[in-house]
Amino acid sequence: MGYKLKIVELDKIPPAEEFLTERELKTYNDFKVEKRRREWLGGRYALKSIASSLFIFDVKHIEVRPKQSGQPSLAVPGGCSLPVSITHSGDFAAAAIAVSGMAVGVDMEAVEPRSPAWAQQSFAKEEISSWAPVFLTELWAKKEAVLKFLGVGLSYDTKDIRFINGKLQFYGKALDLWAKLGSPNVQVDVKDLDGGYKLAIAWEAPLL
Numbered sequence: 001m002g003y004k005l006k007i008v009e010l011d012k013i014p015p016a017e018e019f020l021t022e023r024e025l026k027t028y029n030d031f032k033v034e035k036r037r038r039e040w041l042g043g044r045y046a047l048k049s050i051a052s053s054l055f056i057f058d059v060k061h062i063e064v065r066p067k068q069s070g071q072p073s074l075a076v077p078g079g080c081s082l083p084v085s086i087t088h089s090g091d092f093a094a095a096a097i098a099v100s101g102m103a104v105g106v107d108m109e110a111v112e113p114r115s116p117a118w119a120q121q122s123f124a125k126e127e128i129s130s131w132a133p134v135f136l137t138e139l140w141a142k143k144e145a146v147l148k149f150l151g152v153g154l155s156y157d158t159k160d161i162r163f164i165n166g167k168l169q170f171y172g173k174a175l176d177l178w179a180k181l182g183s184p185n186v187q188v189d190v191k192d193l194d195g196g197y198k199l200a201i202a203w204e205a206p207l208l
């Protein structure tokens with residue numbers, strides 16, 4: 001497997017002072033909205049938990065820094081180029097680190113009813129083989145995971161990433177970017193989590 005994944009419950013996170021750097025603590029304390037502060041902390045805790053199992057450094061020397069696009073990156077003493085990704089939903093946060101491959105993207109979504117109007121706006125017609133909430137939620141999570149893998153999030157059209165008969169296809173701007181990145185072999189794994197969540201992980205699998 002080309003990535004390490006960690007899922008955390010937001011209620012079971014140690015105090016921020018135990019694992020955030022000084023700079024991260026300042027960001028944490030500056031959040032005005034409690035929900036946002038809590039989920040942000042959860043993402044950092046999940047990511048740092050993986051990082052501290054990979055590096056010898058104390059967790060307080062590992063920093064999660066957002067790029068200009070919002071995509072997170074990892075800063076450790078001496079530098080680190082391992083790609084990372086964060087997601088949060090409801091009472092959970094999750095993070096992944098790619099231990100091989102050029103990128104990773106994770107997205108977690110609660111399975112809930114989705115309106116047909118939303119589905120038609122988000123998905124290409126040929127992708128919608130079911131209107132069941134579980135199907136639409138999984139499809140959305142897979143798309144967002146791939147958009148995070150590409151580092152663009154929802155700044156790109158979600159219809160430029162399509163899953164037709166389960167197979168990933170790129171279109172438009174996403175196709176251009178994917179080609180520019182060297183046409184990586186993007187694989188998407190899906191996990192069903194307790195509590196009714198779908199978690200999708202987009203990663204670069206080696207070509208067989």
Ligand SMILES: CC(C)(COP(=O)(O)OP(=O)(O)OC[C@H]1O[C@@H](n2cnc3c(N)ncnc32)[C@H](O)[C@@H]1OP(=O)(O)O)[C@@H](O)C(=O)NCCC(=O)NCCS
Pocket residue numbers: 039040043068069070071072085086087088089106107108144147148149150151152153154155
């Ligand atoms: C990023 C985005 C896909 C997140 O989707 P979401 O389902 O609302 O939220 P999730 O919990 O799954 O993911 C949030 C995490 O995505 C990560 N993220 C943000 N931008 C990202 C990007 N461009 N690429 C990859 N990951 C990104 C962050 O780590 C964020 O968590 P954090 O802020 O707590 O660190 C979506 O909010 C988005 O794309 N927004 C607009 C992007 C944009 O225009 N950015 C310009 C910023 S200047």
